[in-house]
Amino acid sequence: MKERKILLAEDDEMLASLLQFWLEKEGYEVGIVSNGLEVRQSLEKALPDIIISDIMMPYFSGIEVVGHIRNDLKANLPIILISSASNDENILNAFELGANDFLSKPISPSELLVRVSRALKAVNTS
Amino acid sequence: MVLGTLYFFFIFFFKRKISLNFQKLSVKKKELAPIISNFLFHDGEGPVEEQKGYIQLKIEIRDALKNHAFRKILSEILLDLEKDVSGETRKKLHRLYDELGLHLDAYRKLKSWRWEVVSQGILELTQMQRVDAYPFITKFLNDRRSAIRKQAEISTVSLRPEGISHFLDTTRYGISEWQQLKIMEELRDMENFRPPRFATWLISRNRDVVLFALRLMRHYNQNNAEKSIIELIKHKDDHIKSEAICCIKEFCMLKALKPLKAVFRSCSEMVKIEILDAIATLGSESEIEFLLKVEKQESSFMVRTKALTAINDLVPDTIIPTKDIMSKFKKDAKDRLDKKLKGLVKKAKEENNAVEDSGEAPIENSIDDELLADIEVFEIDPLTISIEEEEQEENDEKSMALDHDKTDFEIGPIEQGLDDAINTQLGLVNAEVEEEQKPQGENDLKEEYQKMSPPEREMLIDTLEVSNSDRDIPVLEDLIEQEESSESGFRIFKMLKNLKSPSKEIPPVEEEPFYDSKELLVEANDSIFFPLFEYATDQVSRMALLKEMVSVGDERDLAMLEELSQDGDPKLAKQAKYAKEKLLEKLTSEEPLSEEDHEQSTIRPVTNEKEESHSKELEDMALADESGESEEDRLMPMELCFLHDEFGIGPSRKEDDELNFELADEFFLHQDSTFSEQKETKKNG
Known part of the structure; x- marks a missing residue:
């Protein structure tokens, strides 16, 4: 079975490393970027199967990344947002722009796995 | 120049050092990240190679842990990571922290003389959920250094469920508002937390503990300390009073209404507003009397406004806008409001009387007694309280007196009149004010x-x-x-x-006029009966007056009778119409009489038998309507006794023989014969 590619955008190195370890252990191919600009550059090269992005990031926020993917790239790939500040307005804004799911910190790696697999299944079904 | 150079050199040096440390830490984190991830997510069920790698990693890390700097970095990494992960991963992280023996460093920090190190140690142990550190941390609850104390408070509360009880029992220092919020947040996040009975701490000697206990009671809906909460509204601290009032409102403690009213005068403006708010929430129409009194007597604009708002909260639209209302509508508004308020206050008075009859002490009398009540736990000296209260009362009276002189806002004539009317009717103004005014x-x-x-x-x-x-x-x-x-x-x-003099009231008819009710130049209030009619409130009295108008009335009464004939009360209207017809008949048919004759005719109560029987009939109808009236009630009201005194008019009822102010029958016989002779002469001639 072909490995699913995940682009993980997280500025906290330790958390990014932990999630990468956990996701790779579950059989995903994980690429890590630490800010919004790197996300854009990475997306120009190749589109992953799913994006997991923090909202609060340098250069471009997670919400701006969602807007860029949906409006500029017109890509339909699933996006899961992570944030420590559960700002309702931000979350609603992200969902309006086309985010598929949201997780608030502290996150449970097991829960993240479940959500990732569900989002990928939803894309396959559609 | 040299100093400047040195200054910039030091700045550059320290900045560089901090930057290098940060870079070093970042590199170390990158190195340690996979190791920690490996430790965290190792399940022991992987392939043999993976197991070997794990054991090798353990050996390496044990060696590295001998280095203090490494342990410090590892602690920092784990503490950072602990904030970002939850669930099983977090528990594994806690276990890893223990296994690596990093908690021993945290214990060592507790012994430091530096407050920031001690505080850091407490924080680490709490974050890693080291329950065994609980007895060590509680020792810092009354530490004189506030940073340590505050950290210890949060740790005590979050480490064990009984921590909150221990904290409230032992703390001697104040608890800031922010700290209270943080502790409440900790309690909220605790799993399976069973809140203790916070009413226990309402008797604490620490003011902030009492306040915090009240807030916690409200937060956890513990309404099992009604008496204590009601007692706390007499506390000398405004914050505690306010919080107690909030609890009273939240738990709908109706028993608190009376004490709230009792302490009202001795409270600050802020508390008064909260009391009024509580009354508006819990009270009924019976509180309107109190609220009106507050509105009348209170010097503070905000309190007065709140009192009015409270009245409208209890009974919507009781107080309607009167300010800047166009003058032609003022009377209507005033009448409407006056009527409504009268009804409400009458009801309130009845209720209060009922309470008094049932044996409960009236509110006013109980004020002083209740104010003097002491709360032993707060060591309130009754003497001090009474003196303070007397001073407060004096100040209140002074400020109120001053307020009368220099009111900041305009009181319209209608409002003033209305106030006076209400207070006069209800006796709400105290005697002193009335006597002064x-x-x-x-x-x-x-x-x-x-x-x-x-x-x-x-x-x-x-x-x-x-x-x-x-x-x-x-x-x-x-x-x-x-x-x-x-x-x-x-x-x-x-x-x-x-x-x-009575003769003034009934001027002689000078000439025979022609009356057309539609073209009457006189007004209803020109009639001498007009004020009497306003004064007589019951139907019986009004009927009696109408009856007398037929016999003693003149042209000035026609307008009033015309108006009354269109009255809403059908019996009254009918009688007025009848009286008007009779009066017209009398005035148009009568010859101009001499003054003497006129005087004699005016004191005649009933003109003929037909009129008498009709009046009697109408009167009986009115009396029959008023069910449950005693014989005493059927008699003419005292207010109308002046009719006997000044006009010599007596009641026409035959049963009132003892109170017969009428002239002798012989006189009427003589008068009847005289009138009949005159009429015959007129007809013939």
Whole structure:
């Protein structure tokens, strides 16, 4: 079975490393970027199967990344947002722009796995 | 120059050092990240190679842990990571922290003399959920260094469920508002937390503990300390009072209404507003009397406004806008409001009377007793309280007196009049104020009259002569006391005599007029019966007056009868119509009488038997309507006794033999014969 590619955008190195370890252990191919600009550059090269992005990031926020993917790239790939500040307005804004799911910190790696697999299944079904 | 160079050198040096440390830490983190991830997510069920790698990693890390700097970095990494992960991963992280022996470093930090190190140690142990550190941390609950104390408070509460009880029991220092919020947040996040009975700490000697306990009670809906909470509204601290009032509101403690009203006067403006808010939330219509009193007597604009708002909260639309309302609508508004308030306050009074009858002490009487009540746990000296309260009362009275003199906002005439009317009717104004106000008005008039020059006095007397109204009698009586000139005094005396004498009230009919009810030039209030009618509130009295109008009335009463014939009360309207017809008949048919004859005719109560029987019938109908009336009630009201005194008119009912003020029957017989002779003569001639 072909490995699913995940682009993980997280500025906290330790958390990014932990999630990468956990996701790779579950059989995903994980690429890590630490800010919004790197996300854009990475997306120009190749589109992953799913994006997991923090909202609060340098250069471009997670919400701006969602807007860029949906409006500029017109890509339909699933996006899961992570944030420590559960700002309702931000979350609603992200969902309006086309985010598929949201997780608030502290996150449970097991829960993240479940959500990732569900989002990928939803894309396959559609 | 040298100093400047040195200054910039040091800045550059330290900045570089900090930057290098940060980079070093970042590199270390990158190195350690996979190791930690490996430790965290190792399940022991992987392939043999993976197991070997894991054991090798353990050996390496044990060696590295001998280095203090490494341990410090590892602790930092784990603490950072702990904030970002949850669930099983977090528990594994805690276990890893223990296994690596990093908690021993945290314990060592507790022994430091530096407050930031101690605080860091407490934080680490708490974050890693080291329950065994609980007894060590609780020792810092009363530490004189606030940073340590606050960290210890949060740790104590979050490490064990019984931590909150221990904290509230032992803390001697104040608990800031922010700290209270943080502790509440900790309690909220605790799993399986069973809140203790926070009412236990309402007797604490620590003011902030009492306040916090009240807040926690409200937060956890613990309404099992009604008496204690009600007692706390007498506390000398405003914050505790406010919080107690909030609890009272939240838990709908209706028993607190009376104590709230009792302590009202001794409270600050902020607390008064909260009390009024509580009354508005919990009270009923019976509180309106109290609220009106507050509105009347309170000096603070905000409190007065709140009192009015509370009235409208209890009974919507009781207080309607009166300010800047166009004058032609003012009367309607006033009447409506007056009527509604009268009803409400009457009801309230009845309820209060019922309470008094049932044996409960009246509110006013209980105020002082309740205020003097002491809360032993707060060591309130009753003497101090009573003195403070007396001073407060004095200040209140002074401020109220001052407020009367220099009110910041305008009180419209309708509002003033309304206030006066309400308070006069209900006796809400205290006797002192009333006594002060009443003589003031009279004295003003007397003083003004004394200041007048003789021509001005003459002019005033001329005006009074022209107006010739009953309402001027009290003024004339005052003036006659003040008047020194015999001529003016005689004029006033003459006016008074005319106004008071019965003959003045019934002027002789000079000529036979032609009356058309639609073209009446006189108004209803020109009738001498008009004030009597306003005064007589019950139907029986009004019917009696109508009956008398037929016999003693003149052309000035026609307008009033016309108006009454369109009254909403059908019986009254019918009687008025009948009286008007009879009066018209009498006035149009009668010959001009001499003054003597007229006097005789006016005192005749009933003109003929038919009228008498009709009046009787209507009166009986009215009496029958008023169910449950005793024989005493059926008698003419005392207010109308002046009819007997001044006009010599007595009730026409035959059963009132003992109170017969009528003339002898022989006189009527004689009069009847005289009238019949006159009528016959008129018809014939």
